[in-house]
Amino acid sequence: MKVLMLSSDYFEDAELxxxxxxxxEEGIPVEIASDxxxxxxxxHGYEVTVDGRLSEITxxxxxxxxxxxxxxxxxxxxxxSALAIVKIFMQHRRPVxxxxxxxxxxxxxxxxxxxxxxxxxxxxxxxxxxxxxxEDREVVVDGNLxxxxxxxxxxxxxxxxxxxxxxxxxx
Amino acid sequence: MKVLMLSSDYFEDAELxxxxxxxxEEGIPVEIASDxxxxxxxxHGYEVTVDGRLSEITxxxxxxxxxxxxxxxxxxxxxxSALAIVKIFMQHRRPVxxxxxxxxxxxxxxxxxxxxxxxxxxxxxxxxxxxxxxEDREVVVDGNLxxxxxxxxxxxxxxxxxxxxxxxxxx
Numbered sequence: 001m002k003v004l005m006l007s008s009d010y011f012e013d014a015e016l017x018x019x020x021x022x023x024x025e026e027g028i029p030v031e032i033a034s035d036x037x038x039x040x041x042x043x044h045g046y047e048v049t050v051d052g053r054l055s056e057i058t059x060x061x062x063x064x065x066x067x068x069x070x071x072x073x074x075x076x077x078x079x080x081s082a083l084a085i086v087k088i089f090m091q092h093r094r095p096v097x098x099x100x101x102x103x104x105x106x107x108x109x110x111x112x113x114x115x116x117x118x119x120x121x122x123x124x125x126x127x128x129x130x131x132x133x134x135e136d137r138e139v140v141v142d143g144n145l146x147x148x149x150x151x152x153x154x155x156x157x158x159x160x161x162x163x164x165x166x167x168x169x170x171x
Numbered sequence: 172m173k174v175l176m177l178s179s180d181y182f183e184d185a186e187l188x189x190x191x192x193x194x195x196e197e198g199i200p201v202e203i204a205s206d207x208x209x210x211x212x213x214x215h216g217y218e219v220t221v222d223g224r225l226s227e228i229t230x231x232x233x234x235x236x237x238x239x240x241x242x243x244x245x246x247x248x249x250x251x252s253a254l255a256i257v258k259i260f261m262q263h264r265r266p267v268x269x270x271x272x273x274x275x276x277x278x279x280x281x282x283x284x285x286x287x288x289x290x291x292x293x294x295x296x297x298x299x300x301x302x303x304x305x306e307d308r309e310v311v312v313d314g315n316l317x318x319x320x321x322x323x324x325x326x327x328x329x330x331x332x333x334x335x336x337x338x339x340x341x342x
Binding site for chain 1 (some may be wrong): 184185188189190192193195196215216217305322324325327333
């Protein structure tokens with residue numbers, strides 16, 4: 001079991017750090033891939049080390065994907081390598097969790113048609129335009145997909161993501 | 172089961188938010204008491220709502236205590252009401268967890284004599300002077316007491332604290 005996170009500069013610090021530490025608490029290895037190498041810095045100034053560039057990632061090496069929010073998703077949705085990674089996880093129905101602005105990457109990847117999902121309020125319109133059934137709830141679980149709206153939803157978000165990992169729908 | 176956190180302005184954001192959300196994920200109510208009312212702000216700018224002032228707290232209403240770090244413990248160790256709360260939890264051997272600068276409150280409360288513990292490196296000398304057996308490890312568990320050194324230790328810190336809550340040594 002290994003989890004991949006995609007992020008970049010100006011990530012929402014709690015939305016990256018809370019899942020990162022939670023997975024490590026459970027003994028699950030987590031790696032962070034980004035459009036840049038070295039370290040990335042959050043909106044609140046936390047720095048985290050990047051494990052690899054997006055183009056170096058082999059999605060088949062990971063069992064689940066997590067997309068934190070902040071301003072990072074706006075940069076990542078412009079990276080074809082990020083979109084390709086997301087599509088593979090969704091096609092293989094491996095657990096995918098996205099919070100706040102994280103679902104923007106799913107929207108651009110075109111993987112939300114007819115899926116139930118949520119996101120940060122300001123992202124709701126484009127989520128609907130992408131064909132998703134948007135719901136204003138702290139967490140929405142649709143098969144392999146877990147989505148939440150904002151940092152305050154992190155408890156529900158992680159509760160449902162951990163459940164998916166434990167009952168692994170795929171493999 | 173209910174957990175009390177003591178903190179104040181300039182808390183270490185991850186050391187407060189990660190345990191706060193982790194406990195809520197588990198469905199465990201958490202309340203934050205402070206020397207001030209309203210909201211407190213972290214070193215990285217996160218704001219959290221205070222549930223009550225230290226002087227309004229009835230320690231007997233809570234099953235466990237958690238002390239995040241940052242600059243908050245330096246303020247709280249000067250508050251007799253904070254020291255009184257800590258002493259009650261330690262006397263009753265209820266789970267007490269402290270990370271980074273959080274153990275400074277335990278030091279001033281005089282509850283570390285002959286206990287094994289850890290803390291932020293810069294606090295180690297005064298921890299030893301307080302009669303504790305300082306260990307430079309990611310987490311030290313001594314009976315009801317769980318201590319860690321820094322944010323990167325949060326996975327081990329929460330793993331051990333959750334274990335204590337589940338096996339509840341007291342009550």
